[in-house]
Amino acid sequence: MPRPELLNDSDITYNLEKLPNWQLVDSTVPPRKIECEVALPNFAAAIGAINAIAVLAEAADHHPDILLYAWNHLRITLSTHDRGGLTELDFTLAAKIDELGLF
Numbered sequence: 258m259p260r261p262e263l264l265n266d267s268d269i270t271y272n273l274e275k276l277p278n279w280q281l282v283d284s285t286v287p288p289r290k291i292e293c294e295v296a297l298p299n300f301a302a303a304i305g306a307i308n309a310i311a312v313l314a315e316a317a318d319h320h321p322d323i324l325l326y327a328w329n330h331l332r333i334t335l336s337t338h339d340r341g342g343l344t345e346l347d348f349t350l351a352a353k354i355d356e357l358g359l360f
Contacts, residue, residue: 260337261344272348278360279351282334289343290336291351295359297329306331306359313353319346321354331359 264272273279273291282290297303303325310333314320322334333354335347 260340261346263337263340263342264344264348269343272345276348276351276355278355279335288336288338288341290334291343291347292332292334293351293354293360294330294332297331297359300328303329303331306357309357310354313350313357317346317350317353319350321350 269281269289273281276291278293278295279291280293282292295306297306307323307325310321310323319335319337324332324334326332335351336342337344337346
């Protein structure tokens with residue numbers, strides 16, 4: 258299946274407006290990325306969230322960078338690595354992550 262094309266600035270802005278938990282990172286430095294941060298109740302909940310995100314990522318064949326820090330905080334970063342920036346894949350997976358109800 259062909260990979261989606263990079264999104265332009267207006268498409269990125271449009272998609273971000275639908276995802277209030279996510280923000281653009283390093284918007285002037287390639288590759289462009291979106292990320293969110295979430296604090297979970299405890300370490301076990303953070304690991305559970307990582308596992309839930311992993312299931313979504315595997316199903317989408319699109320894998321975020323996930324950083325666990327301070328025992329219960331996650332930073333989730335999305336970018337389409339093989340395209341060098343943001344595509345619809347990133348925003349689709351971000352929306353699915355939001356549906357997990359972590360925020």
